[in-house]
Amino acid sequence: MDLRPQNVFFDPTCGAITVIDIGDFRDIAMERSPTLDLHDCLAELCRFYLTPHLPPTEAKGYREPFGMEPSRGFSRDLDRLIAMCRDLTTGSLQEAGVALLQRIKGRQYAGVEPFRRDVQEYFRLIEARNTGLREFPDLVDVWREGMALLQHKYWRKFLFNPVADLQHYA
Numbered sequence: 001m002d003l004r005p006q007n008v009f010f011d012p013t014c015g016a017i018t019v020i021d022i023g024d025f026r027d028i029a030m031e032r033s034p035t036l037d038l039h040d041c042l043a044e045l046c047r048f049y050l051t052p053h054l055p056p057t058e059a060k061g062y063r064e065p066f067g068m069e070p071s072r073g074f075s076r077d078l079d080r081l082i083a084m085c086r087d088l089t090t091g092s093l094q095e096a097g098v099a100l101l102q103r104i105k106g107r108q109y110a111g112v113e114p115f116r117r118d119v120q121e122y123f124r125l126i127e128a129r130n131t132g133l134r135e136f137p138d139l140v141d142v143w144r145e146g147m148a149l150l151q152h153k154y155w156r157k158f159l160f161n162p163v164a165d166l167q168h169y170a
Contacts, residue, residue: 039107040074042115046104047077050122052088052097055130055139062146078105093125144170 048067056062071077078101085097100118109115133139147170150162 037107038109038112039104042104042109043074043078044071046081046101047071050081050097050101050119052085052093052126054088054133056142056146057135057139059142059145059149061142063149075105078102089129093122093129096122096125 048065051066053066056064072080082098082101082105085094085101089097096118100115100122103109103118104115130136130139147162147166150166155162
């Protein structure tokens with residue numbers, strides 16, 4: 001239950017994802033709640049990675065992490081995400097996002113594989129939406145500017161070379 005971005009390492013060289021901190025932080029309010037299950041983990045993943053926003057129009061937009069505000073609890077976090085999907089998306093993308101989040105809220109996933117299928121479809125629809133944007137070529141340039149931020153000295157302490165390792169994503 002600690003899958004926020006700073007605890008998940010993505011190695012762009014080989015495409016591997018490693019969870020580097022799997023701490024289970026529980027505050028006093030959570031101690032009175034039922035035992036956490038798969039859906040609590042899926043909700044946490046969605047809180048940080050299922051952003052319905054359009055791509056940033058400026059590189060500094062990639063410095064603003066999504067979902068980093070304190071959790072308000074399982075149902076309230078999911079209600080907030082559902083509202084964002086309804087406000088920021090339309091059509092089949094909106095339907096897929098809202099349905100996925102409602103399935104999590106209703107604790108309807110029997111395992112990871114059905115969630116994987118749903119979330120991959122959601123991301124496919126995000127990609128289709130984004131590549132279909134009139135300003136898409138300019139947004140790719142902004143993405144490249146955002147990637148250049150990873151050349152700052154702060155990032156040198158991590159085990160990757162931003163120039164070589166990210167060349168396939170440029």
